[in-house]
Amino acid sequence: MRIALFITCFNDTLFPETGRATVEVLERLGVEVDFPLEQTCCGQMHFNTGYQREAIPLVRRFVEVFKNYEAVVAPSGSCVGMVRELYPMAADLANDKRLAADVEELSPRVFELSEFLVKKLGVTDVGAYYPHRVTYHPTCHSLRMLKVGDAPLKLLEAVRGIDFVELPEARECCGFGGTFAVKNADTSIAMLGDKLRHVLETEAEVCAAGDNSCLMHIGGGLKRQRAGVRTVHLAEILATTEEKIKP
């Protein structure tokens, strides 16, 4: 199977290690990965902040770049959520029937990494080894927009050596919310405070998630508090194998 990797501008720029890990996991499972270099940003930040006319060219670009692929995979629940749930609204706003038809045709083939692995490929054991105490924040868009369900947890359960511990009140938002984190910084921080408290309750050394935007928020708070807990994207856990750890 040949897929296109939709890296997302955020991961491309700030978290290249997540992209490398995603490629590694997919290739290990025999998936051929292509990375169309013409991709930039899906337009989520613009669209969700209200700059929707400005987001329309980005929507068009995304559709043009990815429409001929059998499947598109991204290590981000919220960017996939933008494509699957909000591109139809963007096409309506653009008043472009052709774009709307292209969106309708393409969007069911755009997957978040964990749902692609578990629901599309039917794999839960990707051969990973990760000897650490890990908790998992499921992220709102993966959970409620994409409904990935327990796909990430199934993948983590199959990781060898892992000491997985459930996060209390896991379904509650961490308070990131894109530009919300800056526009309503006080409320965002109040929400983060409770999320951090729950992460610390688990006594995990790693807080994982399927979205680096939420992790940057949670991780930024943990770092500021010198909490001694690191944030790691799910893809990076899945990419780690026993062979890599041996010298």
Place this chain on the structure above:
Amino acid sequence: MTIEAPDAFSGGKTPHFEESARESLADSQLRRNLGKATQTIRNKRAVAVEEMPDWEQLREAGRALKSRTLRHLDEYLLQLEESVKQAGGQVHWARDGEEANRIIAGIAKSHDAGEVVKVKSIATDETKLNEYLKREGIEAFETDLAELIIQLAGETSSHILVPAIHKNRSEIRELFMQKLGVEDLSDDPPDLTNAARLYLREKFLKAKVGISGANFAVAETGTVCVVESEGNGRMCTTLPPVLVTLMGIEKIIPAWQDYEVFMQLLPRSSTAERMNPYTTFWTGVSEGDGPQEFHLVLLDNGRTEVLDDEIGRQTLNCIRCSACLNVCPVYERTGGHAYNSVYPGPIGAILTPQLVGIGKSGSDSLPYASSLCGACYEVCPVKINIPEVLIHLRGRVVRHKQDEGGLRGKLDPENVAMRAMAKTFSEPRLYEGAQKAARIGQWPLARSGAIHRLPGRLAGWTDARDLKPIPEQTFREWWRSRNGSGTHSGTRSGEGS
């Protein structure tokens, strides 16, 4: 929030959500009271909903009924008017709050009523009826326990269903001792209720006019319905000889049979009850029983404007259950007063700006009072896609600023930055250039692997969070170098995390 403070419906300028939220967030007693109350209600609701095997079908039925009604609202309203008249009631149409208040005050005056008793009603809060009546020399007494509490405290409601949710029982005890002149009072809920009961009984028996809102009204029969938990509503709608009901035009349902759906959805979603304790129905007037004069005032006040918006109109499906407030992580922490509106929480964030109109800076900030986590949509019994409407309204707010805000709107720093970024993202060449520029530009900020302080508005981020600097190599640079060295596929050791 005191009753004198301006809100979205009182005209005048209201503060932005983020400013009001900052104040509420700092109130530790409020945080504790709200955190405890919302958590209790939402857990109970989850249990009450869990036991319904057909909950999802019920939600869909509720949504479908409401949207069909709104599609034919004009016909159903005329049918309702006819049915109410047939049953001996009178119907009045009010374009806005001012007109509604004038009609209601006129009815009270025609009966020489110096006092009226009220059932809990958000529609009358929306029109500021109590304040209007006061100016006309008529005193309105709230009879719902929570409404009474906030009326005595001179405050406004902070929750759709539990107006005094921001107060705990010891605060209520102190208030009753001060305002009701009760000397010996514990903070036991039965004691507090009893104190309120003694005070209210006299009002019920004296009042010539009762005023209510409406949860539903059936077009086919003209039957109006109030759903409540205390019985005070039953007293207000049966004891005084004259009854006036103020109802938003979207509260209509076509047929009696439709109650089957809503009477299952509403109690479980709002109070987590299987069956509602006091459900009062009345159809016009009945000779020798209950009020002998009934007036139904139908309120528009911006609702037909909402109906005109294809995405926004689902907001009018709302049956005021308040489940969205109880699950909202923003509401749970800021409380209702931060929204500066009689409609707080997620539903308020989409209803208020639509009712008062886009272009008022205070209420324009409300659609941004959300992290778009989607918890509200998940629990809404009539499936209002609140996140979708929030995003849609953010678009309307920005387009209004850009198109009607003149030079100031165009030069707004956020607008300039967003447009520049959109331009950058539209071209891979510009985008890659910006990645490189940002990597170089961040050096004065990045200290020992973290950014501790950002300039300008972005400082909101670094107030409590470090920021990860942009690493040496972007993903696409890695991809290019990897393909250049001839390894396109297959597992490579030493790469990855």
